[in-house]
Amino acid sequence: MAPLTAGVHHVGLTVPDLTSALAFFTDVLGYTKVGGYDSYPSAFISDGATMITLWQADAGAAPHNRRTAAGLHHLSLRVAGGDGALNALADKLQAAAGVSVEFGPEELKGMGVRHMMVQAAGVRLEFIAA
Structure with a gap:
């Protein structure tokens, strides 16, 4: 059977601080902001090949633990x-x-x-x- 998908369109990451996450990706890695929403605080960023969506976590959200939580x-x-x-x-x-x-x-x-x-x-x- 042939695959029903054709690669990754984008990856969405929930981050504890949208402002600092956006600064890291744009200032340190050179990504460009290409969109986002104010109503659901987010920033869409791209390096020209990959798009990442950064989503603001709610206050008090627990950080992801790669060993004890399913997910990324x-x-x-x-x-x-x-x-x-x-x-x-x-x-x-x-x-x-x-x-x-x-x-x-x-x-x-x-x-x-x-x-x-x-x-x-x-x-x-x-x-x-x-």
């Missing part, structure tokens, strides 16, 4: 430019406010690529050299 474990983003670009991004992320580096660029076991994992904007993000 992490979002993995491709970094164009290979290892050099990944290393440059790692330096930028380590210097960025509100970013916690879980592990720096390292070999992704058995995959032939390098990756890193961070906590930023209230979500767990992986960056993979492409």
Whole structure:
């Protein structure tokens, strides 16, 4: 049977602070805001290939725990430019406010690529050299 879908249109992330999440994606990663709603606080952002919707969580919402809650474990983003670009991004992320580096660029076991994992904007993000 042929797949009934054709890739990801967008990924929606609920974030604890929409303003700081939007700043992280636009100021640190270079995404562009392409829309959003005031009535259900959100921002739609894109890097030209992937669209992400950021949704404001209600006050007091518990942070997602990747080990004890079903749902998004992490979002993995491709970094164009290979290892050099990944290393440059790692330096930028380590210097960025509100970013916690879980592990720096390292070999992704058995995959032939390098990756890193961070906590930023209230979500767990992986960056993979492409």
